[in-house]
Amino acid sequence: MKIKSNIATSENGFIFNPATGDSFSGNGMAALLLLAMKGGKSENEIKQDILNRYNVNQAQLDLDWEDWMLQLKEANLLETEA
Amino acid sequence: MANKYSNLCIAVTGLNANDNPGPGMAVIRSLKEAFGSGLRIVGLSYESLEPGVYLREHVNKTYQVPYPTEGTSALLERLAYIHQQENLDVIIPNFDSELFNFIKVAPQLQQMGIATFLPSQQQLALRDKVNLKDFGTKNGLYVPADHKLYHADELKKAADEFNFPMVIKGKFYDAYVVYTTDQALKAFHQLNAAWGAPVIAQQYVKGTEINIAALGDGKGNNTSIVAMRKLYITDKGKAWAGVTIKDDKLIALANNFAKATNWRGGYEMEIMSTNEGHLYILEINPRFPAWVYLTAAAGQNQPEAMVKMALGDDVLPYNDYHAGKLFVRYSWDHIADISDFQQISVFGEL
Numbered sequence: 001m002k003i004k005s006n007i008a009t010s011e012n013g014f015i016f017n018p019a020t021g022d023s024f025s026g027n028g029m030a031a032l033l034l035l036a037m038k039g040g041k042s043e044n045e046i047k048q049d050i051l052n053r054y055n056v057n058q059a060q061l062d063l064d065w066e067d068w069m070l071q072l073k074e075a076n077l078l079e080t081e082a
Numbered sequence: 083m084a085n086k087y088s089n090l091c092i093a094v095t096g097l098n099a100n101d102n103p104g105p106g107m108a109v110i111r112s113l114k115e116a117f118g119s120g121l122r123i124v125g126l127s128y129e130s131l132e133p134g135v136y137l138r139e140h141v142n143k144t145y146q147v148p149y150p151t152e153g154t155s156a157l158l159e160r161l162a163y164i165h166q167q168e169n170l171d172v173i174i175p176n177f178d179s180e181l182f183n184f185i186k187v188a189p190q191l192q193q194m195g196i197a198t199f200l201p202s203q204q205q206l207a208l209r210d211k212v213n214l215k216d217f218g219t220k221n222g223l224y225v226p227a228d229h230k231l232y233h234a235d236e237l238k239k240a241a242d243e244f245n246f247p248m249v250i251k252g253k254f255y256d257a258y259v260v261y262t263t264d265q266a267l268k269a270f271h272q273l274n275a276a277w278g279a280p281v282i283a284q285q286y287v288k289g290t291e292i293n294i295a296a297l298g299d300g301k302g303n304n305t306s307i308v309a310m311r312k313l314y315i316t317d318k319g320k321a322w323a324g325v326t327i328k329d330d331k332l333i334a335l336a337n338n339f340a341k342a343t344n345w346r347g348g349y350e351m352e353i354m355s356t357n358e359g360h361l362y363i364l365e366i367n368p369r370f371p372a373w374v375y376l377t378a379a380a381g382q383n384q385p386e387a388m389v390k391m392a393l394g395d396d397v398l399p400y401n402d403y404h405a406g407k408l409f410v411r412y413s414w415d416h417i418a419d420i421s422d423f424q425q426i427s428v429f430g431e432l
Contacts (some may be wrong), residue, residue, distance in 0.1 A: 006328075014276065016406055017331040018327055018328050018406055019327060019328060019405075020290070020311065020327060020329070020355075021290075021292075021310075021311030021313070021327040023325075038305035049331045061085075
């Protein structure tokens with residue numbers, strides 16, 4: 001799942017969709033994840049980074065990732081698959 | 083550096099910068115930004131308390147002009163007098179209700195040396211609220227269903243078809259979202275008294291409100307298109323804050339309109355973007371919107387481009403603008419002296 005290329009994100013977690021005018025305030029973790037996704041990192045790479053840096057197990061991370069994807073999808077921030 | 087535009091004298095209507103603002107002050111701001119301090123702005127007002135009359139740092143001189151109901155002869159006579167005093171280069175009318183007369187006198191104005199850049203009467207009629215649904219159907223555009231109401235008892239038929247809520251709209255201005263028959267009746271009588279028949283009952287469409295400001299070149303193309311999402315909406319349905327957005331579907335919609343009508347001049351499309359992704363056209367206003375300064379702020383100064391086109395110059399179409407430019411409107415108590423009010427009220431000039 002890729003984040004839409006035109007989505008503007010800031011270091012403090014603010015997200016702006018220039019196609020719809022929707023804006024969102026994310027926390028620090030959201031900012032980090034968006035930065036990594038916009039930088040082209042894969043899901044596995046991002047998850048590995050998190051496992052390396054935070055005290056979290058794989059199962060919990062997978063659940064949280066699923067929830068994160070759901071939020072991005074609901075916010076219309078993900079590229080629609082062809 | 084001085085150029086051919088530096089010392090223009092441009093007359094502008096729509097100085098009513100109130101809670102349902104006319105576009106005049108935003109047009110003036112855009113022009114001043116483009117052409118500099120040598121530009122002379124002549125305000126054309128209908129009422130003595132239009133705020134722009136008293137904003138002397140923006141409007142060099144204001145003249146009252148006759149109401150549209152007084153007809154084209156009265157308008158032309160008054161404009162001839164103003165031209166004698168001011169040597170006008172361009173006039174930009176900004177009210178829907180005055181456009182019919184201004185379009186009619188445009189050839190005489192041109193003979194006097196005053197340029198305009200207006201649609202034709204036929205173009206004006208095409209997007210009229212009364213004809214909008216037919217226009218949409220003919221051109222494959224989404225427009226909410228409507229009923230033209232000439233009598234209050236026709237409301238029932240509209241309510242039976244659309245259910246509540248529905249929208250009751252005046253012929254020229256104002257619209258109310260109504261939830262009961264009583265509210266619908268009240269809105270009908272208010273709008274009928276203010277603007278005359280027909281009053282329009284329109285299907286209510288739920289979604290995100292988006293407006294497009296654009297400038298048609300009269301040959302089927304747009305010279306500029308800027309889209310804005312409303313972020314804060316007043317109880318009159320006006321955007322009090324908004325942000326520029328960029329979506330190819332919105333650009334395509336405005337281009338379809340220009341192509342279908344050969345629209346000449348500024349216009350505003352009021353759009354409801356539904357969850358299903360359909361863009362419903364709620365209204366097409368035949369002049370710049372009150373938020374038109376945002377087009378200048380985003381990189382496409384539409385009033386500037388229109389003045390150049392009115393003067394017969396070629397203007398290359400803009401092809402990009404800055405998404406994420408925000409406007410937040412505000413109120414301000416401007417102080418004037420009673421002698422100013424007296425001057426405009428008694429002599430019709432300030």
